[in-house]
Amino acid sequence: MDNLFSNEFKELVSKSRDAAIELGYDYISTIHFFIADCDSNKSNSIYKFGFTDDKAYKKFKTEYTLPKVDLLDLISESLPLTKEAEQTILLTENQRLLRRQIEAYPCHFFLAALKNKESLLYDCFKHDEKALRSLEIYYEEMGEFKKGEMALKQISTKYQNPSLNSKSGFLAKIAAILKWKK
Numbered sequence: 001m002d003n004l005f006s007n008e009f010k011e012l013v014s015k016s017r018d019a020a021i022e023l024g025y026d027y028i029s030t031i032h033f034f035i036a037d038c039d040s041n042k043s044n045s046i047y048k049f050g051f052t053d054d055k056a057y058k059k060f061k062t063e064y065t066l067p068k069v070d071l072l073d074l075i076s077e078s079l080p081l082t083k084e085a086e087q088t089i090l091l092t093e094n095q096r097l098l099r100r101q102i103e104a105y106p107c108h109f110f111l112a113a114l115k116n117k118e119s120l121l122y123d124c125f126k127h128d129e130k131a132l133r134s135l136e137i138y139y140e141e142m143g144e145f146k147k148g149e150m151a152l153k154q155i156s157t158k159y160q161n162p163s164l165n166s167k168s169g170f171l172a173k174i175a176a177i178l179k180w181k182k
Contacts, residue, residue, distance in 0.1 A: 009092075016036040027081070028080070030120050034113075101147060101149055
């Protein structure tokens with residue numbers, strides 16, 4: 001299952017943990033993935049899709065910042081994912097398969113988040129009925145769906161969805177990526 005995660009996605013998962021801690025949370029939600037990607041300053045970041053300027057982004061980030069507390073006492077080895085983040089990660093696999101890509105990329109996660117009505121990120125964009133389609137166009141224009149394309153015949157049982165009832169598969173791998181590194 002590890003080979004289904006791109007290095008970009010693994011990095012995003014790791015940075016979402018750091019973003020959650022920086023903002024004062026003891027859990028990771030889709031908002032933390034979003035902020036981690038926006039902070040990455042990568043050319044394919046969702047930042048340009050979500051914000052018109054730095055002022056709007058800083059305002060958004062401030063709205064999701066909790067009062068400063070010392071979380072070191074609260075954090076053992078990892079931060080838990082919220083249920084909405086877990087569900088979005090499972091839906092990420094569907095987006096990867098839909099786009100016929102060998103690995104999951106951040107674009108798959110963010111598309112899944114905008115499709116998941118339980119997602120906190122969905123909640124941020126729900127006022128814009130065209131947000132999902134606009135994000136698809138954004139990623140198409142950036143060439144995100146051209147990375148690691150696979151032919152239809154490559155889609156086999158080894159690329160099928162992990163069981164939604166199992167902690168193995170995607171969620172177990174995400175948990176391993178989020179482990180606290182001492």
